[in-house]
Amino acid sequence: MFSTAVTDHWLAGLAPADLPTTPGTYRVVVDADLPAARRLSVLDLAGTGGVVRATPEVAAALGLVDGATVEAAALSSARTSAGIALNGADHVFHLPAAALAALTTPAPGDDVRVLTAADADAFAAFAAAAPGDDLDEAYVELDHWLVVGAFVAGADGPRLVTAASAYPWAGTTLADTGVLTLPEHRGRGLGRRTVRALAAHAHARGHEPLYRCQLDNAASVALARAAGFVPFATWDVVRPDDD
Structure with missing residues (x-):
């Protein structure tokens, strides 16, 4: 599978x-x-x-x-x-192998696209608007290995409202993924589209996404399932020494 x-x-x-x-x-x-x-x-x-x-x-x-x-x-x-x-x-x-193979990247000009350093201002505005705890938990950064964002129309032009980023996990070809949508734009499918776009771009680069979230994060679990991910396991490690 x-x-x-x-x-x-x-x-x-x-x-x-x-x-x-x-x-x-x-x-x-x-x-x-x-x-x-x-x-x-x-x-x-x-x-x-x-x-x-x-x-x-x-x-x-x-x-x-x-x-x-x-x-x-x-x-x-x-x-x-x-x-x-x-x-x-x-x-x-993780995405099942068949679902991973069927992914396609969004067409150029889509409102969900890969972010680059040229999007620094848009990302800074996004981070400033995000709840601090949500931003810390999602761990989405513009300088990660791969970053994808979703934009909506705003008074001053397109506004970044969802961002997902990934980085290679523990020296493997798995890409650990984080995602965050601004609260006022949740429930519109933007997180699902962004995660699937990130998964498609990661696969095109020879990687595949790993999606992790805490057991009690019902919203994140629902997003993973909506994006086509399937439970593989639960995983726990020893508590950090500084906790």
């Missing part, structure tokens, strides 16, 4: 047959090369079991053995005893 770029990244050396078939049961992978920020991660694949990855030090603290399985309740209890907290899971959405 999903491309090998997706499964190869998230399973990282495991085959689907290596995973437990029961949700809430995890295959343990102990990896000394994990970065500190991901010294413990928990991946719950949609409809099946998942993967726990840990450095040798964290695995020892939690009593995890490479190649073994662990149940969610046992993992939670071990984390509590060891004082290791997770940051809070994200939904991980």
